[in-house]
Amino acid sequence: MSVLLRWLVRLVALAVALLVCVVLAVWWIGGRSIPDYGATWTVPGLTAPVEIVRDTAAVPHIFGATDHDVYFGLGLAHAQDRLWQMLTLRRTAQGRLSELFGEPTLQIDDLLRRLDVYALSSASVDALDPETVAALQAYSDGVNAWLGLVGSEALGRGAPELFLFEPEIAPWRPADSVAVSFMMALQLAGHHEEEVLRARLSLALDDPAGLADLLPDAPGGGVAELASLPAYPDLFETPASRFAQAAAAPRHPLHPHAQGRGRAGASNVWAATPARAAASGTLLANDPHLGLTAPTIWYLARLELQAGGVIGATIPGMPVILAGRNDRLAWGITSAYLDDIDLYVEELNPENPEQYRTPDGWAEFRTDRRVIEVADSAPVTITRRWTENGPVIPGVHYDFGTITPPGHVMSMAWTALTEDNTSIQTGLRLMTASTIEEGLAAGEDFVAPAQNLMLASADGRIAMQVIGHMPWRMTAHQTQARMPSPGWIADNRWQGVTQYFANPSFVDPETGILGNTNNRTVDRAFPLHVSFTWGDTQRITRLSRLMEAREVHTRDSFIEAQLDTVSAAARNILPLVARDLWFTGETAPDGTPERRRQRALALLAEWNGEMNEHLPEPLIYAAWMRELQQRLIRDEIGPLADEFLQVEPIFLERVFRDIGGASRWCNIVQSTATETCTDIARMALDDALQWLEERYGRDLASWRWGAAHEARHDHPVLGNTRLLSWIVNIRQPTSGGDFTLNRAATPGTMPDPFLNTHSAGYRGVYDFADPDSSVFVIATGQSGNPLSRHYDDLGELWRRGEYIPMSLDPNLARAGNIGITRLVPVP
Structure with a gap:
């Protein structure tokens, strides 16, 4: 027995030793992809030496003799830290994800091929001015120089993900950078989905007035009332029963437009003149909101151009400071929600399905065929078709199939689908602009996605300009672009x-x-009109109050506003919903649902609407409103209620104020009784509390918003694998909510409806009274390598509402550097 025991111990020890050796070997091989920030490299394509100084947060400060060399250095720095992210963005634009990931991404490739994003990107390079093309080429040369070093120096294939997938990498081209800008436009596009939803509701609702409740116009006059629009089926003389009702195919997490309703674009920006600033210098704060990922899409950088230093947030793949400042001008961006997409229902010729109707009769589709390679499966051949209005998009995308009548197809017109997309040119010109006029002029080159460009100059001026192409529509448009319209009507x-x-x-x-x-x-x-659909009706009320509360502002007051977690929606809605429930009836016995409800209402009665991660009230409120909205609408619109999993504050206000008779939503259609809004509110609260008790325990006081409202930074590829998810995914309890300035939007989907999935991946506050006191931060870290200590080192600062210095002083960058990469030109 003792001999057997000794051999078992030896075998176990050997197995453990082998496992440790394997782990160490994998770690060592993967660690080769972590760049040495203190290395010196000899590379082709430079005119003079370049220095990339990494400060303590790994932010590169790039110094070179010419702008060409500086852009070269940024390309190399991006590739050092975010190579996999860049390659994935490029492959997405090319419609080639399925070559790596197989059938789960086939739907994405199908859409991107039909939009022809990469071909349009390549053609758009010819529309750029020579200076922009030169900058893009220099940037590409820098990326390719790093790719060359990865191969020649055995630097771990450049990213650990490339050990799992085919490591062959094509050289970076200027068209690739334009394609990345296209991808950002697609991520921020959302009006087509609103058109589809409005059409689906028009089919589902017996009372057209219900559309004004569920999809209300933003407050303010001058907007055509919905009742003046025709019912969707009437546009095509097709009975509603003949429209397809099948659900669309599910979207894969990699899907570039899988943001969910109301997540197409969001951001905050504000600016103050010296007259409203305590230190007599212009101020600007900006925090663009996108879906959270690990690493974040944003990357901090400073470039020392011939026109001077510029610093701020970039997106790897583009040599552009999208939000930041130089020593004379600061700029920030928000989604403008300009309606730059229209959907058209195209009628097929019954005698020849290769033709569609136009105002001048039947016309031939422009067609071609493309082959999509699919890993571990046979290639898929698709036939692409274009109309005079735009590309034909199959019904599996965006739920188009549910609203396309028989004998028709859906096409899309979008301002971004052009061979003259010069949007990237705007970013490059802003970096060297020095006045408000130059900043405004730079915006003229912008095509899509439409943005609000906020400018603040060192000489005390501020401005905001909507940039991006606006479609020229006819006043007689049948649906005012609120719903898909017949494509053959001129x-x-x-x-x-x-x-x-x-x-x-x-x-x-x-x-x-x-x-x-x-x-x-x-x-x-x-x-x-710019748009009928806007991204916010709540945050602006809180921002206005904070701005009006002070005669003068400081950098710190702008930071305070940027991090504000008070929900204007909660302050507005809660008194309406709970007005007949608060402090009513006798105290119920402990352990009963009535007592639980009374305790929850007592907590909410003392709550100021702050969505603080340490409080139970935000969790109770969020669960209540979610359950309440579903109870109000599901009996009338059925499965379409799944499109309204996020709370719609204006809808709830209309119902509980009975605006336009909206309180009719409180009555359950299928029941014989007549339910009141108070009845529905009470039942919804009981259901919400029951769910919360099952999830978080019976002690209401111990519930915490942060436990449910974790920020979910997931790796888009490896984050779905059990073995690696605990390494590559980042989770953080966070404050804020869907309608706070410190926006932390929730998905609404089970099993975790209150996760923080869409937030400010970048925050920046710029103060021209003392420019070097400006600050910024991103949501994860500079590196995209999960094995690097800079993969998530800024994430905790971001979570706590802290920042890092945003200085253009080269001495400060050098004084605390963690390494200086020196690039030497080939002799």
């Missing part, structure tokens, strides 16, 4: 795009403060 078709001067502009306001939270910016009649 009045529905675009007449091109409007001139830049038609875009809203706000310069040097008398109040001294400009701000935007994706809220409605103008009150203009269709077709110059």
Whole structure:
């Protein structure tokens, strides 16, 4: 027995030793992809030596003799830290994800091929000015120089993910950078999904007035009432029963447009003149919101150009500071929600399905065929078709199939689908602009996605300009672009795009403060209305209050506003919903549902609407409102209720104020009794508390919003694998919510409806009274390598609402550097 025991011990020890050796070997091989920030490399393509100084947060400060060399250095730095992210973005734009990931990404490739994103990107390079092309080529040379070093120096294939997938990498091209800008436009596009949803509701609701409740216009006049629009089936003389009702195919997590409703674009930006600043210098704060990933899409960088230093947030793949400052001008961006997409229902010729109807009769589709290679499966051949309005998109995308009548197909018109997309040019020109006028002029080159460009100059001026092409629509458009329209009706078709001067502009306001939270910016009649759908009606009220509360502002007051977690929606809705429930009835016995409800209402009665991670009230409120909205709508719209899993504050306000008779939603259609809004509110609260008790225990006081509201930074590929997810995914309890300035939007889907999945991946506050006191931060870390200590080192600062210095002083960068990469040109 003792001999057997000794041999068992030896075998176990040997197995453990082998496992340790394997882990260490994998760690060592993967660690080769972590760049040495203190190395010196000899590379082709430079005119003079370049220094890349990494400060303590691994932010590269790039110094070179020429702009060409500086852009070269940024390309190399991006590739050092985010190579896998760049390659994935490029492959997505090319419609080639399935070559690596197989059938799960086939739907993505199908869409991107039909939009022809990469071909349009390649053609758009010819539309750029020589300076932009030169910058893109220099950047590409820097990326390719690093690819060369990875191969020649055996640097772990450049990213640990490349050990799991085919490591062959094509050289980076200027078209690839343009394609990355296309991908950002696609991620921020959302009006087509609103058109589809409105059409589906039009089919589902017996009372057209219900559309005004569930999809209300943003507050303000000058907007056509929904009741003036035709019912969707009437546009095609097709009975509603003949429309397809099948659900669309599920979207894969890699899907570039899988943001969910209301997540197409969001951000905050505001600026103040010296007259409203305590230190007499212009101020600007900006935090763009996108879906959270690990690593974040943002990357901090500083470039020392011939025109001077520029610092801020970039997206790896593009040599552009998208949000930041130089020593004379600062700029920030928010989604403008300009309606730059229209859907058209195209009628097929019954005698020849290769033809579609136009205002001038039947016309042939422009067609071609493409082959999509699929890992571990046979290749898939697709036939692409284009109409005069745009590409034909199959019904499996965006739920198009549910609203396309028989004998028809859906096409898409989008301003970004052009061979003259010069948007990237705007970013490069902003980096060297020195005045408000130069900044505004740079915006004229921007195509899509439409943005609000906020500018603040060192000489005390501020401005906000909507940049991006606005479709030129006819006043007689049948649906005012709110729903898909017949593509053969001439009045529905675009007449091109409007001139830049038609875009809203706000310069040097008398109040001294400009701000935007994706809220409605103008009150203009269709077709110059900009949009019927806006991204915010709540945050702007909180921002306005905070800005008006002080006569003068400071950098710190701007930071305070940026991190504010008070929900204006909660303060508005909760008193309406609970007004007949608070402090009513006798105290119920302990352990009963009535007693639990009374305790929850008592907590909410003392709550100020702050979505603090350490409090139970935000969790009770969020669960209650979610359950309440579902109870109000599911009996009337059925499965379509799944499109409204996030709380719609204006809808709830309309119901509980009975605006336009909206309290009718409180009555359950299928029941014989007549339910009141108070009845539904009470039942919804009981259901929410029951769910919370099952999930978090019976002690209400111990519940915490942060336990349910974790920020979910998932690796887009490896994050779904059990073995690696605990290494590559980042989880953090967070404050904030869907309608707070410190926005932390939730998905609403089970089993974790309150996760923080869409938030400010970048925050920056710029102060021209003391420019080097400006600050910024990103949501994870600079490195995309999970084995690097800079993969998530900024994440905890971001979670706590802290920042790092944003200085253009080269001495400060050098004084605390963690390494200086020196690039030497080939002799």
